Amino acid sequence: MPTRLHMKFRVIFFVLFGLITGCTRYVYHSDAFIISDGEYDTEFPNKNSSQALEEIFESVKMINAIAYYMGYNFTELSGVTSITNESMTKANHVFYFNETASGTATIVYNDGSRLALLTCNHIVTFPDTIITYYENSNRIRTVSFLRNQTNYVTGIPDGSDLKVIIKDENYDLALLGREKESSSYLPVFSYPLGEAKKLQWGSFVYLLGYPKGNKMVTHGIVSSPNRNKETHTFLVDALFNKGFSGGLILAIKDGVPNFELVGLAISVSADYNLVLTPENNYSRNDIEMNFPYTSDIFVKEQSTISYGITNSTSVENIQRFLSTNALLLEELGYHMPYFFKTVVLPR
Numbered sequence: 384m385p386t387r388l389h390m391k392f393r394v395i396f397f398v399l400f401g402l403i404t405g406c407t408r409y410v411y412h413s414d415a416f417i418i419s420d421g422e423y424d425t426e427f428p429n430k431n432s433s434q435a436l437e438e439i440f441e442s443v444k445m446i447n448a449i450a451y452y453m454g455y456n457f458t459e460l461s462g463v464t465s466i467t468n469e470s471m472t473k474a475n476h477v478f479y480f481n482e483t484a485s486g487t488a489t490i491v492y493n494d495g496s497r498l499a500l501l502t503c504n505h506i507v508t509f510p511d512t513i514i515t516y517y518e519n520s521n522r523i524r525t526v527s528f529l530r531n532q533t534n535y536v537t538g539i540p541d542g543s544d545l546k547v548i549i550k551d552e553n554y555d556l557a558l559l560g561r562e563k564e565s566s567s568y569l570p571v572f573s574y575p576l577g578e579a580k581k582l583q584w585g586s587f588v589y590l591l592g593y594p595k596g597n598k599m600v601t602h603g604i605v606s607s608p609n610r611n612k613e614t615h616t617f618l619v620d621a622l623f624n625k626g627f628s629g630g631l632i633l634a635i636k637d638g639v640p641n642f643e644l645v646g647l648a649i650s651v652s653a654d655y656n657l658v659l660t661p662e663n664n665y666s667r668n669d670i671e672m673n674f675p676y677t678s679d680i681f682v683k684e685q686s687t688i689s690y691g692i693t694n695s696t697s698v699e700n701i702q703r704f705l706s707t708n709a710l711l712l713e714e715l716g717y718h719m720p721y722f723f724k725t726v727v728l729p730r
Contacts, residue, residue, distance in 0.1 A: 423577075423634045423645075425585040427602075435640040436589065436600055442572040443631060445537045445593040446488040446502055446559075450509035454478045454527035463523045466514075470523075480527070482509055487592035487629035487648075488536055488559060489572050494721050498569065499560040500536060501701065502629040503649050504550045507534055507557050534559055539569065548715060549708045554614075554700045555649050558708075560717065573725045577634055577643030579615040579697035582608040590621050590648055590693075592630025603693065605634075615697040616646075623648060623693040632695055644723075646695040 455474035457463045463470045486506035492499035513527040535543040536559070550557035586605040593599070603621030610616045619632065630648040635641055659680050705712070709719050 419637045421636065423582055423586045423636055423643075424638065425583065425587055427587060428635060428639045430639055432589075432639040435642065436591070438570075439572065439574065439631070439633070439642070440591055440598065440600070441570045442490040443591050443593075444488050444490065444500065444539065445596060445598070445626070446486050446500070446506060446629070447535045447537075448484045448486075448507045448509075449533045449535070450482045450529055451531040451533075452480050452482065452513065452527040453530050454480065454513075454525050456525050457523055459517050459520070459522055459524070461522075464521050466512075466523070466526055484509075485593070485596065485626045487627060487631075489629070489631055490569055491558075491572055492560070492717060492722050493569050493571050494718070497560060497562050497716055498539075498545075499548065499558055499717060499722075500545070501647070502557055502559060503647065504552055504555045504557040505649075506628055507532075507547050507559065508550060508552075548717070549704075549711060551704050551707075554696055554704050556647075556696065556701060556704045558705075558712075560715075562716070571723065571725050572631070572644070573723055574633070574642045574644060576698050576702065576723060577636070577645040579617060579645045579695075579699055580609055582615075582617055582634065582645060584608060586634055588619060588621075588645065589633045589635075589642070590619065590627070590630050591633070592627040592648065594622075594624035594627040596626055615699050617695055617697070619648070619693045619695060621648075621693050623650075627693075644698050644701075646697045647701070648693050649696050650694045 454477070455471060456476040456478065457470075457473055458475055461473040461475070463473055484506045486503055488500040488502035488506075490498065491501045509529055509532065511529045513525075515524045515526075516522065517524050533543050534545045534547070536545055539545075545559040545561050548558045548560040582605045584606065586608070587602065588605060589600060589602050591600050601621050603619040606618040606620060608615075608617045610618070627648050628650065631644060632646040632648055633642045634645045636643055661676060661678060661680065705719070705722060712719065
């Protein structure tokens with residue numbers, strides 16, 4: 384018969400055995416554990432996606448738009464209240480300035496003779512006329528007119544020769560293009576167009592773009608899918624900075640590399656406040672910082688970004704945007720079947 388000592392050893396053995404086996408971590412390397420349900424994945428990819436993302440980035444470019452203005456200044460005594468040929472002669476000063484915007488654009492068309500990139504409307508759209516008034520008065524202080532605009536896309540030969548072909552303020556989408564594309568290889572984003580309406584709470588997405596001019600990829604989780612039942616917009620908790628507007632949003636269906644385009648990042652939630660600031664290009668040395676500021680003070684709108692709340696436009700909106708303008712695009716030489724398709728060009 385087992386003694387009490389033997390019984391104690393047996394109990395200790397089984398306890399240790401249970402602890403050891405209970406803490407064992409099993410690592411599976413088989414794709415068999417991917418659930419092929421035809422739904423967008425809600426989990427982090429089970430295998431390396433670096434190569435696929437790097438290839439996709441070849442079609443994603445940084446865009447810088449510059450608007451050039453010519454302005455006229457009027458004294459309050461001139462009494463100018465409307466812009467006419469006669470009132471323009473009362474200007475006492477002519478000045479020049481420019482406005483800039485940056486973002487992300489994706490090559491969606493390249494047939495060897497024409498090139499087109501998709502981006503956000505607010506990146507490449509500037510007001511034609513800017514008017515300022517004297518305080519508590521209808522008398523015009525300055526009026527400025529848009530004289531020229533340059534849309535420069537990095538990574539494209541002669542990248543400043545791109546014009547806005549079509550745009551839509553409601554969808555916040557714009558298509559840039561040009562003729563006579565060079566013979567250099569510029570790949571089109573040719574992964575499948577997905578369905579944003581099928582995104583769910585917790586769907587995993589990648590975002591590719593150029594925040595503050597940096598080529599970056601990040602990821603996020605979808606919230607509020609189908610915020611609008613007609614446009615199928617959604618929120619993503621990914622971090623967003625200036626320059627990310629127009630960035631691709633890619634979902635994964637049944638594992639990498641099954642990427643699908645589900646939308647573009649267009650904006651981030653922010654709070655806006657009015658603050659008092661010195662004049663433009665104001666600078667002071669260390670000694671001057673000890674004296675009171677006595678020059679003009681201006682009111683400036685300052686934004687505080689609410690990181691982690693990124694707004695999107697859906698791939699359905701992109702499709703509507705292109706199909707609505709199909710006739711115009713065909714007239715301009717952009718054939719609908721070639722969008723989001725890699726065209727094999729003769730050597």
